[in-house]
Amino acid sequence: MDKKKILITGASGFIGSTITEMALQLGYETWAGIRSGSSLQYLRDEQLHLINLHYDDPAILTEQLRKAVHQKRPFDAVIHVAGLTKAPHKEEFDRVNHRYTRHLAEALRAAEALSGTFVLLSSLSVMGPGDETGYTPFNAESVPHPNTAYGRSKLQAEQYLMNQQLFPWLIIRPTGVYGPRDRDYLILMKAVKKGLSVGAGLRKQLLTFIHSHDLAMVVFSLLEKGISGKSYIVADGDSYTDNAFNAILQEVLGRRRVVQLKIPLWLVKPAAFVSEKVATLLGKTATFNSDKYLIMKQRNWSCDITPLKNDIGFIPRWRLKEGIEMTAEWYKKEGWL
Template sequence: MTTRILITGAGGFIGGFIVEEALSRGYETWAGVRKTTSRAHLTDPAIRFIDFNYANPQVLVEQLRQHKEEYGKWDYIIHNLGVTKCKNPDDFDRINYGFVKHFTEALIAADMVPRQFILMSSLGAWGVGDEKNFTPIRPTDTPHPNTRYGMSKLKAEQHLQSLPGFPYVVMRPTGVYGPYERDYYLMMKSIKYGFDFIVGFKPQLITFIYVKDLVQAIFKAIDRGVTRRGYFLSEGRAYTSSQFRRYVATALGRRWVIPVKIPIAGLWLVSVIAEKGAALLGKTSTLNRDKFRIMKQRNWICDTTDARNELGFEPQYSLERGVNECVKWYRQHHWL
């Protein structure tokens, strides 16, 4: 019997890798993308495409009913749709929370609830951790997000928890990197030219997860059939910015890189200017007030015990290995 899966936000960085894994498993794979979204990484002819109207609940219910009548239900839905930067700050709440609310309620109304609804959330939904002793952020800690992005993700999680019996699974990865990702790419590009910009003067411990490890965690959750659970995901080791710089420089064959430390106050000013300037031009800025709070945070260590014990999640990529693979891809595609 054919296993059907839907991946929303499939045109994005993480979405493309999820689609690739679903296809490799022989699933009937549906990619939820807008008509205006690039399909550069969704070229397999086996992919089936669908475009939902998340903003209109009534239309969304009708779309789902029509799909059910023609193709049947999806066994699994991975909701990877979301925004990390917006022209209008209210869009964080409208898209990251509001679309999840509309979509899940429409699935219930159309009798299209899957075996599992996997939500891509973020470690940012838990907010700032212990920046004195650097104890790991734990699922049992009280969430207190300090960014619009994190708040919107937490609201989406809380909505899922409020739905009686709804088979959700929440993935909360730390910083995700990999081929064709753009934020860490900008850092690598800066290192290529001999400079590494570091925020603040206090110690900072950062964590990562390679995109292929994140995808494996998602499908391990499917294999284990867990529901109504949430998981922090990272490689399991913390790094300093100098270690990240060293791995990138070595992969690039760069002997000397100058670390440039930026005071917190200076970064705040630059972030505000960049955000307001982009807004005047009708664009989004990678550097903004939300991003500032993320970069300011000193402790990104999280407890991945639940993912290891319940999913059998064992990351295969160290930061060094992942960086080497990334740099190779960026060079092959003439990004670096």
Template sequence: MESILITGASGFIGSFIVEEALKQKFGVWAGIRSSSSREYLRNRKIHILELDFAHPNELRAQLSGHKGTYNKFDYIIHCAGVTKCTDKRDFDRVNYLQTKYFVDTLRELNMIPKQFIYISTLSVFGPVREKTYQPITEDDSPMPNTAYGLSKLKAELYLQSIPGFPYVIYRPTGVYGPREKDYYLMAKSIKQHTDFAVGFRRQDLTFIYVKDIVQAVFLGIEKQACRRAYFLADGQVYRSRAFSDLIRKELGNPFVIRVVCPLIILKVVSLLADFWAMRSKKPGTLNSDKYNIMKQRNWQCDIGPAVRELGFAPQYNLEQGVKETIAWYKNEGWL
């Protein structure tokens, strides 16, 4: 039985990867913080491994102890990271520096796996091809305009800089599905009869259902991909109202008041939200980083390499994915 470590295993994407790894008969290790929820990690076959990425000496002891008992991991899927912070410097500290500490420690301990899979983001490219609305490709130059995107890009570049390091990078677009909380807030707002849109200029959106990310990850393992980066989306392009319209459909078409927020007003609100988050020490859903993401007009990306090289074939379009997601929210009492 091959072993696999999934960091960030208690999170949205990580918990789904854990479930698929169990189905595929891997020996599964869930890498989590001591404070992490174990709500989606209750299967008795899951081995829990607490990892302290913030403190290299602690991390070295934890990984060394594992190696002494079980040997190294065959595969590592690094999902751990942050998507919202009260202090923008934390993006760099967690998403970049802690990834660097992790990889450096693996190299020091001779624990480099067959594949080191890094879950990145389309946001590493930022507002590319905004005038032509053509898909972003791997040949484009990254221009991240968020602290989040920059931190992920720095981690990518570090992995790519290590000679022979067996990385595989996945850059998903907007990820949604059961257990996800940001799109849930949209559904909650629509249920309460309010729908928000941002800006008046055309916006081309792309999405990927969480289970299709999981599919791509395990196809990459099966195909023994190495030193490659792939964009992930469902292969279709949607206009700005598509997601909310589908949510309304699944909620029985409640009446809604549609509020289109000009970008300048959203920017002011996001700056105020930043100030409040710093005062309260609690990250909010809206912030200046999120503002830059919401104002981006072109989210198309080229998934051709993943299709050709991995055999990636998205199983969910937006309508199917939203249907399953809203059903889960209802069943769990979220809506």
């Protein structure tokens, strides 16, 4: 019996490489979608089929996918992870996160290259600001109203898929993803290790997290159940104040005391604006920009994951403290921390 065949885009990145690795472990015939210049550091398994996808040219993309499904063996699933989280110009988010998703879906249909479900890795950012009075969690009934260019581009990709006929789709909206290979939370860990914790805003903030391995397992559990036509918020089910999160980092990293700086939002906003403008003038991408300010400003990222529990019996393997410990050990082993 032939193995199930899967295409994972963005396979060279933090989340994409984690999902690709799990696909191999689960016995899939795994195709790793990359771009020219992508690092192959985590894609060295000899069983992998690498494919350099040309998202900006639908005709070439269609032909690439047609060749990939030779002998009439289409993909049983496609997991579309590729996307931008940072960009020098906001128009780039629409081009990569929205239009490239359309190009890929249309090319898969034209090439008759997909027999199963198209999984879009979206983001909790599509939900926009939450309830910052009673701190009601985001849930399956929450209506998306993104306030960032990144969130809007992801929602546009979602809406495109939801409007397709005879094209099974599945939308994954993860909260903050951490784990081995991630560099965003690494920045926070490095700061705490040096004795510094910096936060934005003076009011309580509720944060949520999902370990990259748990996120990957959720995706494959949903696929194996044959679920489509639904969107899921993915988190580990717990919420933490920003102070509680910092306390976990301190404990894991062995820092009994740190200098805690809480910067008022009225100072953060102009700093983000200046950072963005300077980076644009230098032709660089600003990590700290107006979108980032809106994310830092948001006080409530709590989530209700009842649908995941009901549909696949989801129980996270990694709670936050244990997951941070595991991640910190990996960072140390790799010389990152």
